[in-house]
Amino acid sequence: MANSINPFLPKIGTVLKVVQETPNIKSFQVVLNDQERMKSFRFEPGQAAQLSIFGVGEATFVINSPPTRMEYLQFSVMQAGEVTERIHQLKEGNPIGVRGPLGNWFPYEDMKGKDIYFIGGGIGMAPLRTLLLFMLDNRKDYGEITLLYGARSPQDLCYKEEVKEWEARDDMELILTVDREFPEWDKRVGLVPNVLKELAPSPQNKVAITCGPPIMIRFTLQALAELGFKDDQVITTLERRMKCGIGLCGRCNIGTKYVCIDGPVFSLAQLKELPPEL
Amino acid sequence: MSNKGRFLATDKIPGLLKRLGGTYRVFAPVKVSDTVILFHEFKEGAQLALNKQATLPPKEILFPQTECLLSYTYHKDPENLEKSEVQVEETLEALPTIIFGARPCDARGLMVFDAVFNDGQWRDPYYKARRKATTIVTILCTQPENTCFCTSVGGGPTNTEGSDLVLTPVTGGYFAEPATEKGGALLQDEAFALGHNKADEAREEREKVSLESELELDGIAQCLLELFSTDFWKQVSAKCISCGACTYVCPTCYCFNITDETAGVKGERIRTWDSCMFYQYTLEASGHNPRPTKVERYRNRIGHKFSYHPTNYEGMFGCTGCGRCIKACPVSLDIRQVLREVKVHG
Ligand SMILES: Cc1cc2nc3c(=O)[nH]c(=O)nc-3n(C[C@H](O)[C@H](O)[C@H](O)COP(=O)(O)OP(=O)(O)OC[C@H]3O[C@@H](n4cnc5c(N)ncnc54)[C@H](O)[C@@H]3O)c2cc1C
Ligand code: SF4
Ligand code: SF4
Ligand code: FES
Numbered sequence: 212m213a214n215s216i217n218p219f220l221p222k223i224g225t226v227l228k229v230v231q232e233t234p235n236i237k238s239f240q241v242v243l244n245d246q247e248r249m250k251s252f253r254f255e256p257g258q259a260a261q262l263s264i265f266g267v268g269e270a271t272f273v274i275n276s277p278p279t280r281m282e283y284l285q286f287s288v289m290q291a292g293e294v295t296e297r298i299h300q301l302k303e304g305n306p307i308g309v310r311g312p313l314g315n316w317f318p319y320e321d322m323k324g325k326d327i328y329f330i331g332g333g334i335g336m337a338p339l340r341t342l343l344l345f346m347l348d349n350r351k352d353y354g355e356i357t358l359l360y361g362a363r364s365p366q367d368l369c370y371k372e373e374v375k376e377w378e379a380r381d382d383m384e385l386i387l388t389v390d391r392e393f394p395e396w397d398k399r400v401g402l403v404p405n406v407l408k409e410l411a412p413s414p415q416n417k418v419a420i421t422c423g424p425p426i427m428i429r430f431t432l433q434a435l436a437e438l439g440f441k442d443d444q445v446i447t448t449l450e451r452r453m454k455c456g457i458g459l460c461g462r463c464n465i466g467t468k469y470v471c472i473d474g475p476v477f478s479l480a481q482l483k484e485l486p487p488e489l
Numbered sequence: 490m491s492n493k494g495r496f497l498a499t500d501k502i503p504g505l506l507k508r509l510g511g512t513y514r515v516f517a518p519v520k521v522s523d524t525v526i527l528f529h530e531f532k533e534g535a536q537l538a539l540n541k542q543a544t545l546p547p548k549e550i551l552f553p554q555t556e557c558l559l560s561y562t563y564h565k566d567p568e569n570l571e572k573s574e575v576q577v578e579e580t581l582e583a584l585p586t587i588i589f590g591a592r593p594c595d596a597r598g599l600m601v602f603d604a605v606f607n608d609g610q611w612r613d614p615y616y617k618a619r620r621k622a623t624t625i626v627t628i629l630c631t632q633p634e635n636t637c638f639c640t641s642v643g644g645g646p647t648n649t650e651g652s653d654l655v656l657t658p659v660t661g662g663y664f665a666e667p668a669t670e671k672g673g674a675l676l677q678d679e680a681f682a683l684g685h686n687k688a689d690e691a692r693e694e695r696e697k698v699s700l701e702s703e704l705e706l707d708g709i710a711q712c713l714l715e716l717f718s719t720d721f722w723k724q725v726s727a728k729c730i731s732c733g734a735c736t737y738v739c740p741t742c743y744c745f746n747i748t749d750e751t752a753g754v755k756g757e758r759i760r761t762w763d764s765c766m767f768y769q770y771t772l773e774a775s776g777h778n779p780r781p782t783k784v785e786r787y788r789n790r791i792g793h794k795f796s797y798h799p800t801n802y803e804g805m806f807g808c809t810g811c812g813r814c815i816k817a818c819p820v821s822l823d824i825r826q827v828l829r830e831v832k833v834h835g
Contacts, residue, residue: 217581218612265575265577266563450775454745457610459743461763464793467800467801486717488789
């Protein structure tokens with residue numbers, strides 16, 4: 212997409228389906244109206260797009276369906292402000308603008324042959340879902356796959372149908388946790404970083420990929436370091452307020468790097484080379 | 490410079506601009522009050538102010554303070570009001586334009602824009618089209634002001650980088666020399682007389698200009714990184730009131746925002762100037778703000794201009810030393826003083 216056409220011009224898509232994931236998160240399955248464009252749309256796991264509601268504005272979301280399943284592009288949107296509120300009002304058949312793909316992606320080539328340890332919290336499960344599904348669709352390329360996924364309460368867990376599926380699979384391990392006890396909850400209780408410490412995965416031949424709210428990421432990174440993970444074995448995604456998404460509006464820099472083009476995916480080793488301004 | 494020089498008498502300029510106005514949009518610095526000079530579209534009778542730096546740089550002509558990126562229209566299905574379609578149209582317009590009477594620091598400012606908007610990984614089609622359609626006529630500075638420090642940041646009062654036609658003030662007018670083909674084309678106009686007898690005077694005028702490089706900026710990028718986590722920024726930004734004036738008057742600042750404006754079923758997506766000195770600029774939806782106070786914001790502004798931009802763009806500073814932020818700052822923060830202190834402490 213670079214250079215050839217106007218990068219500010221969204222492609223028009225249509226909402227195929229809306230799934231209420233949690234009280235404040237909905238997933239939207241979107242197809243581009245131009246069938247040729249939809250067919251030729253290429254992206255990598257972890258890349259984002261700007262969704263447009265014309266008249267309200269744009270906001271950034273990761274494309275959380277994997278490139279191995281191109282029937283539609285899925286976005287999971289947590290209600291946070293103006294644009295997300297209007298996105299939540301969308302119904303099947305409504306138009307939506309899509310500008311992307313934007314940003315870098317998970318270095319899945321470098322992870323081949325390794326054990327993968329996903330650690331997700333809240334809406335941070337969205338980018339992890341893309342990579343997880345991509346890896347499950349290319350299962351033989353990767354070693355053991357583990358997902359530790361936490362939410363505040365059972366009803367705050369996204370992708371409930373898939374979670375059941377993942378739980379049933381014998382080629383991956385799923386650990387679910389919620390912040391505190393709930394009557395119907397018979398799985399783990401505790402904050403993600405604490406559960407991680409209890410589980411104490413060995414860093415041997417492993418890559419840990421974590422995504423979630425800033426505070427969760429901070430403590431998860433600490434826990435991983437305590438467990439002996441090296442900085443280049445840890446991958447995370449950063450959030451910044453974005454507008455252009457293409458390195459021009461100047462908004463999302465951390466030192467010389469722009470989260471919108473050099474990120475959102477960074478290894479901990481890369482992060483440590485940046486000025487401490489997260 | 491070349492021997493293709495021509496002489497442009499001062500009294501021929503209004504006629505020249507009027508004729509050029511037949512083919513181009515012509516912008517020139519006009520005196521709007523005793524203290525304010527602005528680039529306006531030239532009209533006959535306007536009071537040209539060519540002997541002083543304009544209050545604002547001409548960046549607005551290529552990168553408008555407000556511009557439309559696209560327009561959209563919703564079409565409702567009368568049978569089913571739940572259903573709607575949206576049609577989006579690109580609104581890209583680039584008319585042939587002349588900026589007459591820029592300063593070398595203004596022309597170099599556009600080179601900072603070029604690096605980001607024209608030659609980067611992603612191009613900005615709006616800027617790109619306007620840039621291509623624009624010819625820059627620069628007047629060299631034979632009398633720099635006391636706020637000017639262009640020589641310290643790689644430019645100079647007689648620097649011609651980024652200009653298409655270069656004018657050197659001489660007795661009775663200007664000696665005009667083309668720096669690009671685009672600039673040379675303007676010399677066809679009848680206002681330009683044969684100027685061989687002025688070439689020597691122009692050269693002498695240029696040689697006479699004295700603006701010493703007052704700042705020693707070698708290694709400043711590294712100094713800035715070393716100071717990043719120190720209290721230094723608290724001290725230097727103490728006076729700042731986050732008004733953003735420094736960014737609005739700057740010929741190299743390009744941060745922008747994008748917002749939608751709707752009237753009924755139609756609307757426009759608008760790009761407007763924004764400023765890294767504002768709290769909202771980096772405020773995230775979660776409420777988290779990576780640059781919550783003026784300390785981080787001031788640090789980022791200086792860091793961007795003197796460390797990040799040069800690191801990303803082959804050593805070019807994001808500052809052309811025009812001194813406008815020094816003149817505009819309501820609390821008299823002087824970027825030169827800050828840079829000196831960076832070198833002392835870093
Ligand atoms: C790479 C990346 C991927 C992301 N992926 C996802 C994802 O998959 N799912 C998801 O749900 N989210 C994701 N996000 C976060 C998402 O982009 C934000 O939640 C979204 O932009 C919020 O948009 P909004 O317009 O609804 O909020 P806004 O209306 O912009 O505002 C939210 C809040 O910001 C503040 N604010 C905004 N503008 C102003 C202003 N002018 N003045 C004062 N305060 C202001 C207010 O506090 C407001 O309540 C991602 C972000 C990034 C950077
Ligand atoms: S930072 Fe100040 S001196 Fe430098 S180009 Fe901008 S306005 Fe001019
Ligand atoms: S002009 Fe001066 S007070 Fe205003 S934001 Fe810039 S440095 Fe701060
Ligand atoms: S979002 Fe505009 S520079 Fe990153």
